[in-house]
Amino acid sequence: MTDLSHINPKLHLFTADQVRRLESIAIDEFEISALTLMERAGAAAFSVLNRHWPDLKRLVVVCGPGNNGGDGYVVARLAVESGIEVTLVGYSEPKSDEAREVRDQAEKAGLELQPATTEALCRGEVIVDGLLGSGLTRPPEGPVREVISLINKCGTPVLSLDIPSGLESDTGATPGRVVKADVTVTFIGFKPGLFTGRGREFCGELHLSALEVPQQAYDRVTPTARCLSDDQIAASLPHRPQDVHKGQVGRLLVVGGDIGMSGAVTMAGEAAYRVGAGLVTLATRREHAAQIGIHRPELMTRGVEDRTALGVLIDEVDAVVAGPGLGNGEWAAEMLEQLLECDLPLVIDADGLNQLVKLGGHNSAHLQRQNWILTPHPGEAGRLLDCVSGEVQNDRFASMEAILRRFGGVCVLKGSGTLVGQQEQLPLLCQRGNSGMASGGMGDVLSGVIGGLLVQGMTPLNAASAGVWLHALAADSSAEEEGEIGMVALDLMAGIRRHRNRLVGLESDLGKTE
Structure with missing residues (x-):
């Protein structure tokens, strides 16, 4: 039943390591820069945001230190450029050059980083969760843990970027607190944890953007599983002749x-x-x-x-x-x-x-x-x-x-x-x-x-x-x-x-x- 001659990102599942491998192939061999992938991710998420909440006027975007936070900065910039009132909540300094660059672009668009207070987080009609990405391997701790709790307490609809913060992408396990998303936009490939374990309880409606990663890249990475279809x-089902007994x-x-x-x-x-x-x-x-x-x-x-x-x-x-x-x-x-x-x-x-x-x-x-x-x-x-x-x-x-x-x-x-x-x-x-x-x-x-x-x-x-x-x-x-x-x-x-x-x-x- 398993056919790996053609990998379909809409059906096959990829671990966090496999997604990183796909990213590396796209960057190193197809010359798609990490910044371009980040811009595409933010644009894809903003498009889904508009489809689900077309009359949105006030938005809160929560950005962590990783590339997941970088995607959030792109969403925030696109939202403010479209006339939406945006509260940008930043947790920790961005780690990558690309995330710092899109953070700077968001600030040039007139956005100022706010601390993660209840007042700031509950100010919008929707919260974009860009706090933690797919690399989580332990329970969220300290301030991150508290930010997740505050997001959930707001009672505001949530759109998570790539995966709800706190959910393990490979297993769907929830070792600690997890953002309860209404919509999740995941990138490059579906992760197993979105579909099994406790994933379905926390992900809400799922969307995938492959970020225009070439099919040739997918064909070089063996996925971890395949969704039935x-x-x-x-x-595979047997057909029944009309003269059967x-x-x-x-x-x-x-x-x-x-x-x-x-x-x-x-x-x-x-x-x-x-x-x-x-x-x-x-x-x-x-x-x-x-x-x-x-x-x-x-x-x-x-x-x-x-x-x-x-x-x-x-x-x-x-x-x-x-x-x-x-x-x-x-x-x-x-x-x-x-x-x-x-x-x-x-x-x-x-x-x-x-x-x-x-x-x-x-x-x-x-x-x-x-x-x-x-x-x-x-x-x-x-x-x-x-x-x-x-x-x-x-x-x-x-x-x-x-x-x-x-x-x-x-x-x-x-x-x-x-x-x-x-x-x-x-x-x-x-x-x-x-x-x-x-x-x-x-x-x-x-x-x-x-x-x-x-x-x-x-x-x-x-x-x-x-x-x-x-x-x-x-x-x-x-x-x-x-x-x-x-x-x-x-x-x-x-x-x-x-x-x-x-x-x-x-x-x-x-x-x-x-």
Whole structure:
């Protein structure tokens, strides 16, 4: 799925070091001066400012000592030249010659630097945050920390330059105080921290300006990750011939639903059907079999109480999802142990992941396999790695890589900015989805979607990526129709089906006439 023959700055993600490399190539080999890049950044930010606040009359610009502050000085000068009343707040002397030059130009335009007081910061209708840039690696301290607090306390809309001050650009971690932006204009390339960790909470609406850096520069720098896209997923999805029958589009087994948790396995099974699986069988506790059949009769439900009965079902399918409502008791352990003895592709989710830990997942090399997909949320990832969820969230990319080294296969690290990875492949990031997905059953649906795609012949990496994308698109569609709060897992089913068909060009023709 990873193609690095042509780097697209609108889709690929770059660390702070990689952006600095791109800047160096632009300066040294394409003779675009650092001052020109700074002027372009300020002009791009001012353009976005005008689009969002076209009637702006009073502006506050906060400039730090780095080139991020230099971009701010350019914005301030352009604003005052256009007739906007500007309060220029400078924190510390500019470090680079270019930043000093644009600071001097701002002063020649009639601007005077003001101290960072509450009165000065809250004077405008919008605050431009040029305090700290993408090189932050520690919590903001001292006066900078206090300036961030004052900006947030003003309650004024904020436009951040490159990245909200205090947010780590590579990880999305927030080691200290962070500016809460309404709009962020980032430069040269998107940074991972804008999309994952806590980035989406602090960035607001994102804009990218490549500053006219030539494509040849991007093609020489390997990015750190790639965002998923419709085109990428559509190219990987299997198309369905008109003469196909159910046996040709995959047979999935979903194992789970311990006592009192039949809903999880049912939702996973229905989700597999919604993406096109041909036959879905549920292996669950005997008490649930008849009940599930009433709710969703298309699902073939088998009461399974021991590993021998499960083994019979394994022989009849193409892949297995294990974990939705599986529980943490002896039955769950027995089911997973039986599954680990088979060679089928597996999707391990929820309680299935907890059972891996009980089976010695921290240090057992025998649990490594390449044809499974592990789908942990941060808490489950922490248990797999023997750490707390906060450590996972502090560097989600590193945590996913650690899971892949330990367990092999494909990892889907769920959360804001879900990551999909496989060793020796460029990590993939899902920039879609919303806070409404923070409700019970969402992970069960995702596991069913991935399993349903897996049995249709997709590779584990492609099935995981497409599943994450369809799941997120469906959640966004539901949010657009009825809002994020109150969304439940079953609300996604119609959207999953609709987007699956849309991406392969099979939308319904009913009602269309020539």
